[in-house]
Amino acid sequence: MTQVSGLALIPLAELTYDQAYILQIKVRLAEKKWPLGLNRLLPFRRLWSFETDWHRVEFRY
Numbered sequence: 001m002t003q004v005s006g007l008a009l010i011p012l013a014e015l016t017y018d019q020a021y022i023l024q025i026k027v028r029l030a031e032k033k034w035p036l037g038l039n040r041l042l043p044f045r046r047l048w049s050f051e052t053d054w055h056r057v058e059f060r061y
Helices: none
Strands: 020-025 055-060
Antiparallel strands (some): 020 055
16 A cells, blocks of 8 residues: 545644644554464465554645
8 A cells, every 4th residue: 555545534623724733654564363274374474564664744734
């Protein structure tokens, strides 16, 4: 995934006009715990576990 659109974090009515804001986001994709035996059938599942660095976006509403 490289893009997220339409994710509501806070209602716009709660933001103050002409105020500076900072949004920080970090993504963690965790390994799913499979029932016994299935982990041997899905050897690539460990590739799905990762975590990004913090991304910071500054904006003015």
